[in-house]
Amino acid sequence: MFNPNSSGIVYDIKRFAIHDGPGIRTTVFFKGCPLNCWWCQNPESRSPEPEPKGQLRTAYQGDLLYRDDGLIGKEVTVEQLLKEVEKDVLFFDESGGGVTVSGGEPLLQIDFLHDLLQGFKAMEIHTTVDTTGYAGYDRIQRILPLVDLWLYDLKLMDDSLHRKYTGVSNRVIIKNFLQMYEEKAPLLIRVPLIPDITDTDENLVAIAHFLSSVDKNLPVELLQYNQFAESKYERLGLPVPGGHKQPQSTDEIEQKKDIFRQYQLKVR
Ligand code: SF4
Known part of the structure:
Protein backbone atom coordinates (compact mmCIF):
# COMPACT_ATOMS: atom_id res chain seq x y z
CA MET A 1 0.00 0.00 0.00
CA PHE A 2 1.40 3.40 -0.94
CA ASN A 3 1.31 6.60 1.04
CA PRO A 4 -1.02 9.07 -0.76
CA ASN A 5 0.34 11.91 1.39
CA SER A 6 3.93 11.39 0.30
CA SER A 7 5.06 14.61 -1.38
CA GLY A 8 7.72 15.89 -3.76
CA ILE A 9 8.65 18.87 -5.91
CA VAL A 10 7.27 18.89 -9.44
CA TYR A 11 7.58 21.72 -11.95
CA ASP A 12 5.39 20.70 -14.86
CA ILE A 13 2.96 18.22 -16.34
CA LYS A 14 2.80 17.71 -20.09
CA ARG A 15 -0.32 16.08 -21.49
CA PHE A 16 -0.60 14.26 -24.85
CA ALA A 17 3.16 13.66 -25.03
CA ILE A 18 4.09 11.34 -27.90
CA HIS A 19 7.87 11.17 -27.57
CA ASP A 20 8.20 9.99 -23.98
CA GLY A 21 7.40 6.30 -24.42
CA PRO A 22 4.65 4.28 -26.15
CA GLY A 23 1.25 5.77 -27.04
CA ILE A 24 -0.13 9.01 -25.70
CA ARG A 25 1.41 9.88 -22.38
CA THR A 26 1.19 12.29 -19.51
CA THR A 27 4.68 13.33 -18.46
CA VAL A 28 5.35 14.52 -14.92
CA PHE A 29 8.53 16.56 -14.50
CA PHE A 30 10.36 16.23 -11.18
CA LYS A 31 12.60 19.03 -10.05
CA GLY A 32 16.30 18.54 -9.38
CA CYS A 33 19.15 17.07 -11.42
CA PRO A 34 22.66 15.96 -10.37
CA LEU A 35 24.03 16.68 -13.86
CA ASN A 36 24.85 20.02 -15.38
CA CYS A 37 24.74 19.43 -19.12
CA TRP A 38 25.97 22.24 -21.35
CA TRP A 39 22.94 21.84 -23.58
CA CYS A 40 20.33 21.35 -20.83
CA GLN A 41 16.87 21.51 -22.41
CA ASN A 42 15.21 22.18 -19.06
CA PRO A 43 17.26 24.74 -17.12
CA GLU A 44 14.28 25.30 -14.83
CA SER A 45 14.49 21.65 -13.73
CA ARG A 46 17.97 21.61 -12.29
CA SER A 47 17.55 23.08 -8.84
CA PRO A 48 15.81 20.65 -6.45
CA GLU A 49 13.82 23.42 -4.79
CA PRO A 50 11.09 25.71 -6.12
CA GLU A 51 12.77 28.81 -7.54
CA PRO A 52 11.57 32.39 -7.58
CA LYS A 53 10.62 33.36 -11.10
CA GLY A 54 12.81 36.43 -10.76
CA GLN A 55 15.82 34.19 -10.22
CA LEU A 56 15.22 32.86 -13.71
CA ARG A 57 14.88 36.43 -14.94
CA THR A 58 11.83 36.89 -17.11
CA ALA A 59 10.77 33.41 -16.13
CA TYR A 60 9.68 30.58 -18.28
CA GLN A 61 6.65 31.60 -20.30
CA GLY A 62 5.37 28.11 -21.06
CA ASP A 63 2.29 26.57 -19.56
CA LEU A 64 3.90 25.32 -16.38
CA LEU A 65 1.19 23.72 -14.40
CA TYR A 66 3.11 23.91 -11.18
CA ARG A 67 4.00 27.54 -11.14
CA ASP A 68 2.63 29.12 -8.03
CA ASP A 69 3.15 32.20 -5.89
CA GLY A 70 5.87 33.44 -8.21
CA LEU A 71 7.75 30.16 -7.92
CA ILE A 72 8.70 27.60 -10.53
CA GLY A 73 8.10 24.21 -8.97
CA LYS A 74 5.61 23.21 -6.33
CA GLU A 75 5.30 20.62 -3.61
CA VAL A 76 2.51 18.18 -4.49
CA THR A 77 1.27 14.94 -2.98
CA VAL A 78 0.92 11.56 -4.63
CA GLU A 79 -2.83 11.84 -4.21
CA GLN A 80 -2.93 15.19 -6.07
CA LEU A 81 -0.90 13.84 -8.94
CA LEU A 82 -2.94 10.65 -9.22
CA LYS A 83 -6.08 12.78 -9.54
CA GLU A 84 -4.44 14.87 -12.29
CA VAL A 85 -3.33 11.84 -14.22
CA GLU A 86 -6.65 10.03 -13.81
CA LYS A 87 -8.18 12.59 -16.21
CA ASP A 88 -6.09 11.13 -19.05
CA VAL A 89 -6.71 7.43 -18.51
CA LEU A 90 -9.06 7.18 -21.49
CA PHE A 91 -6.29 8.37 -23.82
CA PHE A 92 -3.88 5.86 -22.33
CA ASP A 93 -6.31 3.00 -22.86
CA GLU A 94 -6.98 3.93 -26.49
CA SER A 95 -3.36 4.53 -27.47
CA GLY A 96 -1.43 2.05 -25.35
CA GLY A 97 0.08 4.98 -23.47
CA GLY A 98 0.55 5.83 -19.82
CA VAL A 99 2.56 8.02 -17.52
CA THR A 100 6.19 9.06 -17.87
CA VAL A 101 8.13 10.48 -14.95
CA SER A 102 10.92 12.74 -16.16
CA LEU A 108 16.63 12.12 -6.71
CA GLN A 109 13.20 12.07 -5.04
CA ILE A 110 13.11 8.32 -4.60
CA ASP A 111 10.57 8.05 -1.75
CA PHE A 112 8.08 10.22 -3.60
CA LEU A 113 8.79 8.44 -6.89
CA HIS A 114 8.29 5.04 -5.27
CA ASP A 115 4.91 5.98 -3.78
CA LEU A 116 3.80 7.67 -6.99
CA LEU A 117 4.67 4.62 -9.10
CA GLN A 118 2.85 2.39 -6.65
CA GLY A 119 -0.18 4.62 -7.07
CA PHE A 120 -0.01 4.37 -10.87
CA LYS A 121 0.33 0.61 -10.66
CA ALA A 122 -2.71 0.42 -8.38
CA MET A 123 -4.57 2.25 -11.19
CA GLU A 124 -3.12 -0.21 -13.74
CA ILE A 125 -1.37 2.58 -15.65
CA HIS A 126 1.72 1.84 -17.78
CA THR A 127 4.76 3.52 -16.20
CA THR A 128 7.91 4.90 -17.81
CA VAL A 129 10.83 6.53 -16.01
CA ASP A 130 13.17 8.80 -17.95
CA THR A 131 16.55 8.73 -16.21
CA THR A 132 20.14 9.88 -16.49
CA GLY A 133 21.10 6.68 -14.66
CA TYR A 134 23.19 8.77 -12.28
CA ALA A 135 22.11 7.48 -8.86
CA GLY A 136 22.91 4.82 -6.29
CA TYR A 137 21.76 1.44 -7.59
CA ASP A 138 19.68 0.86 -4.47
CA ARG A 139 17.32 3.60 -5.71
CA ILE A 140 16.88 1.93 -9.08
CA GLN A 141 16.41 -1.49 -7.54
CA ARG A 142 13.72 -0.23 -5.22
CA ILE A 143 11.44 0.76 -8.10
CA LEU A 144 12.43 -1.89 -10.66
CA PRO A 145 9.19 -3.90 -10.23
CA LEU A 146 7.11 -0.74 -10.66
CA VAL A 147 8.58 0.46 -13.98
CA ASP A 148 7.29 -0.90 -17.30
CA LEU A 149 9.86 0.95 -19.40
CA TRP A 150 13.07 2.85 -18.69
CA LEU A 151 14.19 5.63 -21.00
CA TYR A 152 17.92 5.44 -20.32
CA ASP A 153 20.13 8.25 -21.59
CA LEU A 154 23.62 7.53 -22.88
CA LYS A 155 25.33 10.77 -23.76
CA LEU A 156 29.08 10.37 -24.08
CA MET A 157 31.21 7.23 -23.79
CA ASP A 158 34.49 9.06 -23.18
CA ASP A 159 34.55 9.70 -19.45
CA SER A 160 36.65 12.87 -19.62
CA LEU A 161 34.25 14.37 -22.18
CA HIS A 162 31.30 13.23 -20.05
CA ARG A 163 32.78 15.03 -17.07
CA LYS A 164 33.48 18.12 -19.13
CA TYR A 165 30.02 18.41 -20.69
CA THR A 166 27.77 17.06 -17.92
CA GLY A 167 29.80 17.71 -14.77
CA VAL A 168 29.85 14.05 -13.69
CA SER A 169 31.60 10.79 -14.59
CA ASN A 170 29.71 8.25 -16.72
CA ARG A 171 31.06 5.27 -14.78
CA VAL A 172 28.05 5.00 -12.44
CA ILE A 173 25.70 5.42 -15.40
CA ILE A 174 27.31 2.57 -17.32
CA LYS A 175 27.57 0.35 -14.26
CA ASN A 176 23.89 0.87 -13.43
CA PHE A 177 22.94 0.23 -17.02
CA LEU A 178 24.75 -3.14 -17.01
CA GLN A 179 23.21 -4.11 -13.69
CA MET A 180 19.73 -3.20 -14.93
CA TYR A 181 20.30 -5.22 -18.08
CA GLU A 182 21.34 -8.20 -15.94
CA GLU A 183 18.13 -7.81 -13.96
CA LYS A 184 16.13 -7.75 -17.21
CA ALA A 185 14.83 -4.21 -16.78
CA PRO A 186 12.98 -3.09 -19.95
CA LEU A 187 15.35 -0.50 -21.44
CA LEU A 188 15.09 1.94 -24.32
CA ILE A 189 18.43 3.70 -24.78
CA ARG A 190 18.22 7.31 -25.85
CA VAL A 191 21.11 9.30 -27.27
CA PRO A 192 20.60 13.07 -27.41
CA LEU A 193 22.30 14.33 -30.57
CA ILE A 194 24.01 17.55 -29.52
CA PRO A 195 25.92 19.01 -32.49
CA ASP A 196 29.70 18.57 -32.20
CA ILE A 197 29.40 17.22 -28.64
CA THR A 198 27.48 13.93 -28.57
CA ASP A 199 26.70 13.56 -32.28
CA THR A 200 30.28 13.00 -33.45
CA ASP A 201 31.00 9.78 -35.32
CA GLU A 202 33.58 8.90 -32.69
CA ASN A 203 31.08 9.07 -29.85
CA LEU A 204 28.29 7.30 -31.72
CA VAL A 205 30.62 4.49 -32.78
CA ALA A 206 31.72 4.10 -29.16
CA ILE A 207 28.10 3.93 -27.95
CA ALA A 208 27.12 1.48 -30.72
CA HIS A 209 30.16 -0.66 -30.00
CA PHE A 210 29.35 -0.76 -26.29
CA LEU A 211 25.67 -1.57 -26.78
CA SER A 212 26.29 -4.28 -29.36
CA SER A 213 28.77 -5.91 -27.00
CA VAL A 214 25.97 -6.11 -24.40
CA ASP A 215 23.02 -7.14 -26.60
CA LYS A 216 22.26 -6.34 -30.24
CA ASN A 217 18.54 -6.46 -29.47
CA LEU A 218 18.68 -3.41 -27.22
CA PRO A 219 16.49 -0.72 -28.79
CA VAL A 220 18.13 2.66 -29.40
CA GLU A 221 16.53 6.00 -30.12
CA LEU A 222 18.49 8.97 -31.48
CA LEU A 223 17.08 12.32 -30.41
CA GLN A 224 17.50 15.06 -32.98
CA TYR A 225 18.81 18.32 -31.54
CA ASN A 226 15.89 20.54 -30.57
CA GLN A 227 16.36 24.30 -30.82
CA PHE A 228 13.39 24.86 -28.55
CA ALA A 229 15.74 24.95 -25.56
CA GLU A 230 17.65 27.86 -27.09
CA SER A 231 14.54 30.04 -27.15
CA LYS A 232 13.89 28.99 -23.56
CA TYR A 233 17.31 30.30 -22.51
CA GLU A 234 16.66 33.52 -24.38
CA ARG A 235 13.32 33.97 -22.64
CA LEU A 236 15.05 33.35 -19.33
CA GLY A 237 17.53 36.07 -20.22
CA LEU A 238 20.38 33.56 -20.06
CA PRO A 239 23.14 33.01 -22.64
CA VAL A 240 22.64 29.92 -24.82
CA PRO A 241 25.35 27.53 -23.57
CA GLY A 242 27.81 26.77 -26.34
CA GLY A 243 26.00 29.17 -28.72
CA HIS A 244 23.31 28.50 -31.31
CA LYS A 245 23.33 25.15 -33.04
CA GLN A 246 21.50 23.71 -36.02
CA PRO A 247 19.46 20.53 -35.74
CA GLN A 248 20.78 17.63 -37.80
CA SER A 249 19.24 17.26 -41.29
CA THR A 250 17.27 14.13 -42.21
CA ASP A 251 20.26 12.89 -44.20
CA GLU A 252 22.60 13.44 -41.28
CA ILE A 253 20.26 11.55 -38.96
CA GLU A 254 20.20 8.65 -41.42
CA GLN A 255 24.01 8.62 -41.49
CA LYS A 256 24.07 8.49 -37.71
CA LYS A 257 21.52 5.71 -37.65
CA ASP A 258 23.71 3.79 -40.10
CA ILE A 259 26.47 3.72 -37.50
CA PHE A 260 24.16 1.78 -35.20
CA ARG A 261 22.84 -0.41 -38.01
CA GLN A 262 26.42 -1.39 -38.85
CA TYR A 263 26.53 -2.88 -35.36
CA GLN A 264 23.21 -4.70 -36.05
CA LEU A 265 21.41 -2.58 -33.46
CA LYS A 266 17.76 -1.63 -33.77
CA VAL A 267 17.73 2.15 -34.03
CA ARG A 268 14.97 4.63 -34.58
S1 SF4 B 1 20.38 15.42 -17.41
FE1 SF4 B 1 21.33 17.23 -18.31
S2 SF4 B 1 19.85 17.88 -19.86
FE2 SF4 B 1 18.73 16.55 -18.46
S3 SF4 B 1 17.86 17.91 -16.90
FE3 SF4 B 1 19.84 17.20 -16.12
S4 SF4 B 1 21.29 18.82 -16.70
FE4 SF4 B 1 19.44 19.09 -17.96
Missing part, protein backbone atom coordinates in the same frame (compact mmCIF):
# COMPACT_ATOMS: atom_id res chain seq x y z
CA GLY A 103 12.98 15.62 -14.85
CA GLY A 104 15.54 16.68 -13.93
CA GLU A 105 16.34 13.29 -12.48
CA PRO A 106 13.35 11.50 -10.91
CA LEU A 107 15.56 9.17 -8.85
Whole structure:
Protein backbone atom coordinates (compact mmCIF):
# COMPACT_ATOMS: atom_id res chain seq x y z
CA MET A 1 0.00 0.00 0.00
CA PHE A 2 1.40 3.40 -0.94
CA ASN A 3 1.31 6.60 1.04
CA PRO A 4 -1.02 9.07 -0.76
CA ASN A 5 0.34 11.91 1.39
CA SER A 6 3.93 11.39 0.30
CA SER A 7 5.06 14.61 -1.38
CA GLY A 8 7.72 15.89 -3.76
CA ILE A 9 8.65 18.87 -5.91
CA VAL A 10 7.27 18.89 -9.44
CA TYR A 11 7.58 21.72 -11.95
CA ASP A 12 5.39 20.70 -14.86
CA ILE A 13 2.96 18.22 -16.34
CA LYS A 14 2.80 17.71 -20.09
CA ARG A 15 -0.32 16.08 -21.49
CA PHE A 16 -0.60 14.26 -24.85
CA ALA A 17 3.16 13.66 -25.03
CA ILE A 18 4.09 11.34 -27.90
CA HIS A 19 7.87 11.17 -27.57
CA ASP A 20 8.20 9.99 -23.98
CA GLY A 21 7.40 6.30 -24.42
CA PRO A 22 4.65 4.28 -26.15
CA GLY A 23 1.25 5.77 -27.04
CA ILE A 24 -0.13 9.01 -25.70
CA ARG A 25 1.41 9.88 -22.38
CA THR A 26 1.19 12.29 -19.51
CA THR A 27 4.68 13.33 -18.46
CA VAL A 28 5.35 14.52 -14.92
CA PHE A 29 8.53 16.56 -14.50
CA PHE A 30 10.36 16.23 -11.18
CA LYS A 31 12.60 19.03 -10.05
CA GLY A 32 16.30 18.54 -9.38
CA CYS A 33 19.15 17.07 -11.42
CA PRO A 34 22.66 15.96 -10.37
CA LEU A 35 24.03 16.68 -13.86
CA ASN A 36 24.85 20.02 -15.38
CA CYS A 37 24.74 19.43 -19.12
CA TRP A 38 25.97 22.24 -21.35
CA TRP A 39 22.94 21.84 -23.58
CA CYS A 40 20.33 21.35 -20.83
CA GLN A 41 16.87 21.51 -22.41
CA ASN A 42 15.21 22.18 -19.06
CA PRO A 43 17.26 24.74 -17.12
CA GLU A 44 14.28 25.30 -14.83
CA SER A 45 14.49 21.65 -13.73
CA ARG A 46 17.97 21.61 -12.29
CA SER A 47 17.55 23.08 -8.84
CA PRO A 48 15.81 20.65 -6.45
CA GLU A 49 13.82 23.42 -4.79
CA PRO A 50 11.09 25.71 -6.12
CA GLU A 51 12.77 28.81 -7.54
CA PRO A 52 11.57 32.39 -7.58
CA LYS A 53 10.62 33.36 -11.10
CA GLY A 54 12.81 36.43 -10.76
CA GLN A 55 15.82 34.19 -10.22
CA LEU A 56 15.22 32.86 -13.71
CA ARG A 57 14.88 36.43 -14.94
CA THR A 58 11.83 36.89 -17.11
CA ALA A 59 10.77 33.41 -16.13
CA TYR A 60 9.68 30.58 -18.28
CA GLN A 61 6.65 31.60 -20.30
CA GLY A 62 5.37 28.11 -21.06
CA ASP A 63 2.29 26.57 -19.56
CA LEU A 64 3.90 25.32 -16.38
CA LEU A 65 1.19 23.72 -14.40
CA TYR A 66 3.11 23.91 -11.18
CA ARG A 67 4.00 27.54 -11.14
CA ASP A 68 2.63 29.12 -8.03
CA ASP A 69 3.15 32.20 -5.89
CA GLY A 70 5.87 33.44 -8.21
CA LEU A 71 7.75 30.16 -7.92
CA ILE A 72 8.70 27.60 -10.53
CA GLY A 73 8.10 24.21 -8.97
CA LYS A 74 5.61 23.21 -6.33
CA GLU A 75 5.30 20.62 -3.61
CA VAL A 76 2.51 18.18 -4.49
CA THR A 77 1.27 14.94 -2.98
CA VAL A 78 0.92 11.56 -4.63
CA GLU A 79 -2.83 11.84 -4.21
CA GLN A 80 -2.93 15.19 -6.07
CA LEU A 81 -0.90 13.84 -8.94
CA LEU A 82 -2.94 10.65 -9.22
CA LYS A 83 -6.08 12.78 -9.54
CA GLU A 84 -4.44 14.87 -12.29
CA VAL A 85 -3.33 11.84 -14.22
CA GLU A 86 -6.65 10.03 -13.81
CA LYS A 87 -8.18 12.59 -16.21
CA ASP A 88 -6.09 11.13 -19.05
CA VAL A 89 -6.71 7.43 -18.51
CA LEU A 90 -9.06 7.18 -21.49
CA PHE A 91 -6.29 8.37 -23.82
CA PHE A 92 -3.88 5.86 -22.33
CA ASP A 93 -6.31 3.00 -22.86
CA GLU A 94 -6.98 3.93 -26.49
CA SER A 95 -3.36 4.53 -27.47
CA GLY A 96 -1.43 2.05 -25.35
CA GLY A 97 0.08 4.98 -23.47
CA GLY A 98 0.55 5.83 -19.82
CA VAL A 99 2.56 8.02 -17.52
CA THR A 100 6.19 9.06 -17.87
CA VAL A 101 8.13 10.48 -14.95
CA SER A 102 10.92 12.74 -16.16
CA GLY A 103 12.98 15.62 -14.85
CA GLY A 104 15.54 16.68 -13.93
CA GLU A 105 16.34 13.29 -12.48
CA PRO A 106 13.35 11.50 -10.91
CA LEU A 107 15.56 9.17 -8.85
CA LEU A 108 16.63 12.12 -6.71
CA GLN A 109 13.20 12.07 -5.04
CA ILE A 110 13.11 8.32 -4.60
CA ASP A 111 10.57 8.05 -1.75
CA PHE A 112 8.08 10.22 -3.60
CA LEU A 113 8.79 8.44 -6.89
CA HIS A 114 8.29 5.04 -5.27
CA ASP A 115 4.91 5.98 -3.78
CA LEU A 116 3.80 7.67 -6.99
CA LEU A 117 4.67 4.62 -9.10
CA GLN A 118 2.85 2.39 -6.65
CA GLY A 119 -0.18 4.62 -7.07
CA PHE A 120 -0.01 4.37 -10.87
CA LYS A 121 0.33 0.61 -10.66
CA ALA A 122 -2.71 0.42 -8.38
CA MET A 123 -4.57 2.25 -11.19
CA GLU A 124 -3.12 -0.21 -13.74
CA ILE A 125 -1.37 2.58 -15.65
CA HIS A 126 1.72 1.84 -17.78
CA THR A 127 4.76 3.52 -16.20
CA THR A 128 7.91 4.90 -17.81
CA VAL A 129 10.83 6.53 -16.01
CA ASP A 130 13.17 8.80 -17.95
CA THR A 131 16.55 8.73 -16.21
CA THR A 132 20.14 9.88 -16.49
CA GLY A 133 21.10 6.68 -14.66
CA TYR A 134 23.19 8.77 -12.28
CA ALA A 135 22.11 7.48 -8.86
CA GLY A 136 22.91 4.82 -6.29
CA TYR A 137 21.76 1.44 -7.59
CA ASP A 138 19.68 0.86 -4.47
CA ARG A 139 17.32 3.60 -5.71
CA ILE A 140 16.88 1.93 -9.08
CA GLN A 141 16.41 -1.49 -7.54
CA ARG A 142 13.72 -0.23 -5.22
CA ILE A 143 11.44 0.76 -8.10
CA LEU A 144 12.43 -1.89 -10.66
CA PRO A 145 9.19 -3.90 -10.23
CA LEU A 146 7.11 -0.74 -10.66
CA VAL A 147 8.58 0.46 -13.98
CA ASP A 148 7.29 -0.90 -17.30
CA LEU A 149 9.86 0.95 -19.40
CA TRP A 150 13.07 2.85 -18.69
CA LEU A 151 14.19 5.63 -21.00
CA TYR A 152 17.92 5.44 -20.32
CA ASP A 153 20.13 8.25 -21.59
CA LEU A 154 23.62 7.53 -22.88
CA LYS A 155 25.33 10.77 -23.76
CA LEU A 156 29.08 10.37 -24.08
CA MET A 157 31.21 7.23 -23.79
CA ASP A 158 34.49 9.06 -23.18
CA ASP A 159 34.55 9.70 -19.45
CA SER A 160 36.65 12.87 -19.62
CA LEU A 161 34.25 14.37 -22.18
CA HIS A 162 31.30 13.23 -20.05
CA ARG A 163 32.78 15.03 -17.07
CA LYS A 164 33.48 18.12 -19.13
CA TYR A 165 30.02 18.41 -20.69
CA THR A 166 27.77 17.06 -17.92
CA GLY A 167 29.80 17.71 -14.77
CA VAL A 168 29.85 14.05 -13.69
CA SER A 169 31.60 10.79 -14.59
CA ASN A 170 29.71 8.25 -16.72
CA ARG A 171 31.06 5.27 -14.78
CA VAL A 172 28.05 5.00 -12.44
CA ILE A 173 25.70 5.42 -15.40
CA ILE A 174 27.31 2.57 -17.32
CA LYS A 175 27.57 0.35 -14.26
CA ASN A 176 23.89 0.87 -13.43
CA PHE A 177 22.94 0.23 -17.02
CA LEU A 178 24.75 -3.14 -17.01
CA GLN A 179 23.21 -4.11 -13.69
CA MET A 180 19.73 -3.20 -14.93
CA TYR A 181 20.30 -5.22 -18.08
CA GLU A 182 21.34 -8.20 -15.94
CA GLU A 183 18.13 -7.81 -13.96
CA LYS A 184 16.13 -7.75 -17.21
CA ALA A 185 14.83 -4.21 -16.78
CA PRO A 186 12.98 -3.09 -19.95
CA LEU A 187 15.35 -0.50 -21.44
CA LEU A 188 15.09 1.94 -24.32
CA ILE A 189 18.43 3.70 -24.78
CA ARG A 190 18.22 7.31 -25.85
CA VAL A 191 21.11 9.30 -27.27
CA PRO A 192 20.60 13.07 -27.41
CA LEU A 193 22.30 14.33 -30.57
CA ILE A 194 24.01 17.55 -29.52
CA PRO A 195 25.92 19.01 -32.49
CA ASP A 196 29.70 18.57 -32.20
CA ILE A 197 29.40 17.22 -28.64
CA THR A 198 27.48 13.93 -28.57
CA ASP A 199 26.70 13.56 -32.28
CA THR A 200 30.28 13.00 -33.45
CA ASP A 201 31.00 9.78 -35.32
CA GLU A 202 33.58 8.90 -32.69
CA ASN A 203 31.08 9.07 -29.85
CA LEU A 204 28.29 7.30 -31.72
CA VAL A 205 30.62 4.49 -32.78
CA ALA A 206 31.72 4.10 -29.16
CA ILE A 207 28.10 3.93 -27.95
CA ALA A 208 27.12 1.48 -30.72
CA HIS A 209 30.16 -0.66 -30.00
CA PHE A 210 29.35 -0.76 -26.29
CA LEU A 211 25.67 -1.57 -26.78
CA SER A 212 26.29 -4.28 -29.36
CA SER A 213 28.77 -5.91 -27.00
CA VAL A 214 25.97 -6.11 -24.40
CA ASP A 215 23.02 -7.14 -26.60
CA LYS A 216 22.26 -6.34 -30.24
CA ASN A 217 18.54 -6.46 -29.47
CA LEU A 218 18.68 -3.41 -27.22
CA PRO A 219 16.49 -0.72 -28.79
CA VAL A 220 18.13 2.66 -29.40
CA GLU A 221 16.53 6.00 -30.12
CA LEU A 222 18.49 8.97 -31.48
CA LEU A 223 17.08 12.32 -30.41
CA GLN A 224 17.50 15.06 -32.98
CA TYR A 225 18.81 18.32 -31.54
CA ASN A 226 15.89 20.54 -30.57
CA GLN A 227 16.36 24.30 -30.82
CA PHE A 228 13.39 24.86 -28.55
CA ALA A 229 15.74 24.95 -25.56
CA GLU A 230 17.65 27.86 -27.09
CA SER A 231 14.54 30.04 -27.15
CA LYS A 232 13.89 28.99 -23.56
CA TYR A 233 17.31 30.30 -22.51
CA GLU A 234 16.66 33.52 -24.38
CA ARG A 235 13.32 33.97 -22.64
CA LEU A 236 15.05 33.35 -19.33
CA GLY A 237 17.53 36.07 -20.22
CA LEU A 238 20.38 33.56 -20.06
CA PRO A 239 23.14 33.01 -22.64
CA VAL A 240 22.64 29.92 -24.82
CA PRO A 241 25.35 27.53 -23.57
CA GLY A 242 27.81 26.77 -26.34
CA GLY A 243 26.00 29.17 -28.72
CA HIS A 244 23.31 28.50 -31.31
CA LYS A 245 23.33 25.15 -33.04
CA GLN A 246 21.50 23.71 -36.02
CA PRO A 247 19.46 20.53 -35.74
CA GLN A 248 20.78 17.63 -37.80
CA SER A 249 19.24 17.26 -41.29
CA THR A 250 17.27 14.13 -42.21
CA ASP A 251 20.26 12.89 -44.20
CA GLU A 252 22.60 13.44 -41.28
CA ILE A 253 20.26 11.55 -38.96
CA GLU A 254 20.20 8.65 -41.42
CA GLN A 255 24.01 8.62 -41.49
CA LYS A 256 24.07 8.49 -37.71
CA LYS A 257 21.52 5.71 -37.65
CA ASP A 258 23.71 3.79 -40.10
CA ILE A 259 26.47 3.72 -37.50
CA PHE A 260 24.16 1.78 -35.20
CA ARG A 261 22.84 -0.41 -38.01
CA GLN A 262 26.42 -1.39 -38.85
CA TYR A 263 26.53 -2.88 -35.36
CA GLN A 264 23.21 -4.70 -36.05
CA LEU A 265 21.41 -2.58 -33.46
CA LYS A 266 17.76 -1.63 -33.77
CA VAL A 267 17.73 2.15 -34.03
CA ARG A 268 14.97 4.63 -34.58
S1 SF4 B 1 20.38 15.42 -17.41
FE1 SF4 B 1 18.73 16.55 -18.46
S2 SF4 B 1 17.86 17.91 -16.90
FE2 SF4 B 1 19.84 17.20 -16.12
S3 SF4 B 1 21.29 18.82 -16.70
FE3 SF4 B 1 21.33 17.23 -18.31
S4 SF4 B 1 19.85 17.88 -19.86
FE4 SF4 B 1 19.44 19.09 -17.96
